[in-house]
Amino acid sequence: MTSAAPVSFDAIGGPAWSLWRYLTREDSVREGVVVAQDDRTRMLERHRLVVSIIDVNSRQMRCDGAIAGLDIDRARLRRDMRGAERPAGACEELAAVDQRMRELTEERRKLAVEREWLDAALAEFDGANPHEAPTPSGTA
Known part of the structure; x- marks a missing residue:
């Protein structure tokens, strides 16, 4: 060989x-x-940042889809509650939808903060000295 x-x-x-x-x-x-091992390490660190950005994008899309579904549920419940025959438990169901909407809105906000940090870290990494890695400056 x-x-x-x-x-x-x-x-x-x-x-x-x-x-x-x-x-x-x-x-x-x-x-x-x-x-040099540090070249390989830098490449793998950059790859990790890119994969993290992709993961956050995926979670943001799932969150947005869930919010859209809750918007539809909320509109249906409000329509049903305007009718003469209110479905039993409609008020409780609407309250649950509103609570879940608040939770998802907060999750979306946290994901946006995380995405901003990852974007900044990648930009810093790409423009940084080859022997310096980005350091977190805050938390989501």
């Missing part, structure tokens, strides 16, 4: 996945020097 020949960083062309494969290889060589 032969070992991989040293690869010049400048010689790597093509799609981004080529760079990903190159940087994740433990035996990668850049201009005759083993790729």
